[in-house]
Amino acid sequence: MPPRLPHCRTWLYWANPYAYFNAAVLRNLLPDMTFTCTAEERLTFRRPAEFSTCTAIPDGASYVDVMGDSEQPACSACPINSGNQVLERFTVMDVDKWIGIAALVGFIVLARVATALALKFTRHMTR
Numbered sequence: 001m002p003p004r005l006p007h008c009r010t011w012l013y014w015a016n017p018y019a020y021f022n023a024a025v026l027r028n029l030l031p032d033m034t035f036t037c038t039a040e041e042r043l044t045f046r047r048p049a050e051f052s053t054c055t056a057i058p059d060g061a062s063y064v065d066v067m068g069d070s071e072q073p074a075c076s077a078c079p080i081n082s083g084n085q086v087l088e089r090f091t092v093m094d095v096d097k098w099i100g101i102a103a104l105v106g107f108i109v110l111a112r113v114a115t116a117l118a119l120k121f122t123r124h125m126t127r
Contacts, residue, residue, distance in 0.1 A: 017107030023093045024100020030083030037078035047073040 013019055044066060051057055054075035066076045080086055095103075 017104045019093070020095055020100040020103035022100075023095040024097045026087065026092050027095060027100075028097045030086050033083035035078070035080055035082065041078065042076045043079050044074050044076045047075045 047054055048057070054077075057075065066074050080089070086092075
């Protein structure tokens with residue numbers, strides 16, 4: 001569930017049928033994907049003084065040593081390298097593909113039944 005959603009609105013997230021469907025599709029497609037960045041897409045930042053090289057930074061990213069704009073030592077990294085990183089950063093809920101599809105179909109059937117009942121029992125104007 002998104003961490004910044006106000007607590008009083010969490011029911012909107014769980015009542016949304018597309019949240020289940022999107023989570024199921026993303027969980028099915030993204031884990032096996034790998035991404036590469038072009039030079040323009042890479043993030044460049046000044047190397048922290050406590051590290052002698054960018055590869056020594058211990059947060060799991062693959063940093064490369066480069067020179068910054070003012071000839072200061074800098075690091076460059078691709079912000080997202082794999083589909084698993086996408087799933088983690090966007091906090092996609094852990095839903096099986098078929099559960100997500102069944103939830104979407106269930107919501108569609110529920111909406112159709114509710115519409116049919118509303119049309120049957122609503123009084124319409126006569127001319």
